[in-house]
Amino acid sequence: MTAEHDLVALRPEQPTIPPEHPWNRLPVIGAVCAVLGIVVCAILGMGNPKQFFFSWLVSFLFFLSLALGALFFVLIQYASQGGWGIVLRRIGEITFATVPMMAALFIPVLFGLHDLFSWSVPGAAEHDALLQWKAPFLNIPFFLIRAALYFGIWSFIALLYYRGSRGQDVTGDPRVSARLRRFAGPGIIVLALTSTFASVDWIMSLTPHWYSTMFGVYFFAGSFVGFIALLSVVAVAMRQAGLLDTVISAEHLQDIGKFLFAFMVFWTYIAFSQFFLIWYGNLPEETIWYRARMEGSWLTVSIFLMAGHFAVPFFYLMGRAVKRRNSTLAVGGAWLLAMHFVDLYWQVMPTLHPEGLRLSALDVAAFVAVGGCFVAAASWLMRRQALVPLRDPRLAESLAFENV
Amino acid sequence: MPLLRPQLPTGPHYGILAEFATPTDLYHACERVRDAGFTRWDAHTPFPVHGLDKAMGLRRSPLPWIVLVMGLTGAAGGFGLQWWVHADAYPLVISGKPYFAWPAMIPITFELGVLFAAFGAVFGMLGLNRLPMHYHPLFKSKVFERVTDDAFFISIESWDPRFDPSATGKLLESLGARSVELLES
Numbered sequence: 001m002t003a004e005h006d007l008v009a010l011r012p013e014q015p016t017i018p019p020e021h022p023w024n025r026l027p028v029i030g031a032v033c034a035v036l037g038i039v040v041c042a043i044l045g046m047g048n049p050k051q052f053f054f055s056w057l058v059s060f061l062f063f064l065s066l067a068l069g070a071l072f073f074v075l076i077q078y079a080s081q082g083g084w085g086i087v088l089r090r091i092g093e094i095t096f097a098t099v100p101m102m103a104a105l106f107i108p109v110l111f112g113l114h115d116l117f118s119w120s121v122p123g124a125a126e127h128d129a130l131l132q133w134k135a136p137f138l139n140i141p142f143f144l145i146r147a148a149l150y151f152g153i154w155s156f157i158a159l160l161y162y163r164g165s166r167g168q169d170v171t172g173d174p175r176v177s178a179r180l181r182r183f184a185g186p187g188i189i190v191l192a193l194t195s196t197f198a199s200v201d202w203i204m205s206l207t208p209h210w211y212s213t214m215f216g217v218y219f220f221a222g223s224f225v226g227f228i229a230l231l232s233v234v235a236v237a238m239r240q241a242g243l244l245d246t247v248i249s250a251e252h253l254q255d256i257g258k259f260l261f262a263f264m265v266f267w268t269y270i271a272f273s274q275f276f277l278i279w280y281g282n283l284p285e286e287t288i289w290y291r292a293r294m295e296g297s298w299l300t301v302s303i304f305l306m307a308g309h310f311a312v313p314f315f316y317l318m319g320r321a322v323k324r325r326n327s328t329l330a331v332g333g334a335w336l337l338a339m340h341f342v343d344l345y346w347q348v349m350p351t352l353h354p355e356g357l358r359l360s361a362l363d364v365a366a367f368v369a370v371g372g373c374f375v376a377a378a379s380w381l382m383r384r385q386a387l388v389p390l391r392d393p394r395l396a397e398s399l400a401f402e403n404v
Numbered sequence: 405m406p407l408l409r410p411q412l413p414t415g416p417h418y419g420i421l422a423e424f425a426t427p428t429d430l431y432h433a434c435e436r437v438r439d440a441g442f443t444r445w446d447a448h449t450p451f452p453v454h455g456l457d458k459a460m461g462l463r464r465s466p467l468p469w470i471v472l473v474m475g476l477t478g479a480a481g482g483f484g485l486q487w488w489v490h491a492d493a494y495p496l497v498i499s500g501k502p503y504f505a506w507p508a509m510i511p512i513t514f515e516l517g518v519l520f521a522a523f524g525a526v527f528g529m530l531g532l533n534r535l536p537m538h539y540h541p542l543f544k545s546k547v548f549e550r551v552t553d554d555a556f557f558i559s560i561e562s563w564d565p566r567f568d569p570s571a572t573g574k575l576l577e578s579l580g581a582r583s584v585e586l587l588e589s
Contacts (some may be wrong), residue, residue, distance in 0.1 A: 276507050276508075276510065276511075279507050280499070280507070280508065282499075282500070318472070320464075320468075402455070404454070
């Protein structure tokens with residue numbers, strides 16, 4: 001009667017990148033960008049190491065947050081036994097499979113600890129009661145142990161799900177899905193805790209005197225929006241490039257759009273709640289962070305963020321037709337991806353430039369370097385496998401998915 | 405527009421009711437009725453039949469626009485009211501904040517936006533469905549009692565320009581109807 005009950009099957013040529021396809025060149029393009037970016041970073045960074053470390057941190061956090069957002073997305077799909085998104089899951093799996101590489105890209109940050117984190121400078125806590133109070137947490141050995149722990153846990157979860165899903169491509173064993181589903185609930189909790197602490201370590205502690213109890217959720221919300229935005233851009237790019245163009249339908253695009261809209265609003269809710277309580281309570285150890293962002297050109301960035309990360313996309317993404325068309329959804333996704341970068345930039349950079357927004361060539365170089373590595377790794381993984389989980393028990397359901 | 409036109413056909417006949425045994429029969433019958441160009445008709449099922457709106461050729465509901473307008477009205481009203489109260493009518497210094505302390509007004513603006521949007525959704529839906537309706541000729545039919553149980557129906561109303569008591573009935577029979585009934589107003 002309806003498509004839902006028909007068994008829809010993939011044609012064998014559909015789910016892989018064909019041999020002569022232009023996307024086969026992406027790993028090389030990414031690698032060239034990465035090398036160029038790293039060389040420029042090295043040259044410019046010699047003269048201005050502080051700027052380099054901050055620029056690198058922003059770009060590192062941006063791509064890491066996309067990978068973590070992907071991990072959340074896939075685990076939630078498993079935990080909720082979602083059917084619609086199976087055809088999109090491999091994009092998420094490839095995105096979070098870059099987590100171990102992100103650990104390597106974190107190494108430059110370690111060389112800039114003193115430049116980035118004022119609490120790490122020897123003697124910083126000596127005449128500072130608040131830093132002394134926080135010293136049991138904010139000290140270099142514990143910071144390094146935690147970083148190793150985060151990357152260990154994230155890599156473990158990422159590889160567990162990546163390998164599980166790829167293994168199922170070969171065996172078609174439905175028990176893989178059941179096993180990964182059982183692990184998804186606890187996995188989400190572990191992921192929430194580690195990403196919260198990571199955001200405290202790597203973003204909040206840039207302003208070591210600051211207190212905020214909502215920052216972890218704020219980081220999660222931004223990461224999730226970031227990944228869904230990336231997903232919408234990649235899904236549309238694939239359709240345009242003739243990959244999965246008959247697999248990912250307007251119905252899937254609409255659901256990506258709904259996710260994008262919903263989590264954009266969720267980000268706003270969390271961002272405003274964090275600001276609102278601090279603004280209302282008006283306690284100095286909480287307001288310092290916002291004060292730095294409400295003066296001079298940082299205020300302009302703050303207002304731009306409110307408009308660009310909420311007001312404009314709120315009305316843009318509300319309609320149904322916008323979410324179902326390739327071009328319009330990709331514009332919305334690309335815009336929010338850019339806004340996610342602005343958001344992280346706005347969180348990190350006022351520590352380095354409290355006097356106002358100071359764009360640097362190193363911002364671009366670091367972005368190209370980290371982004372090049374990310375694109376190279378992800379597109380290299382894409383070439384090596386099917387672009388959808390071939391033998392997931394719910395694949396037929398996802399292929400036939402229709403919005404009511 | 406649906407609010408302004410009369411709810412039921414005038415004249416001696418309400419229309420024709422056809423009963424189908426399975427959702428599949430109903431689905432395909434709906435496609436044929438749609439393709440025959442009927443405009444004032446409906447399908448009745450005990451449970452939602454996926455894709456039936458397409459088979460019936462239904463246009464998208466104007467309800468989202470009602471919800472949008474109501475939501476914006478609520479949000480603007482909530483914000484405007486607080487603005488007027490705090491900055492103009494009763495200017496009081498609260499917690500050392502400025503009179504026009506916009507962050508403090510956001511929660512109520514949000515709540516009123518949601519409240520009015522929900523009103524728009526519920527009452528807009530009732531209005532578009534012309535509910536509440538205290539009388540409907542369909543309930544005179546004995547077989548129609550099974551609409552909440554195990555039977556599937558198409559009703560074509562007599563004020564449809566293509567309606568003809570005998571020809572329309574024959575059409576529905578040819579589509580596999582188990583029974584066809586002409587209903588009085």
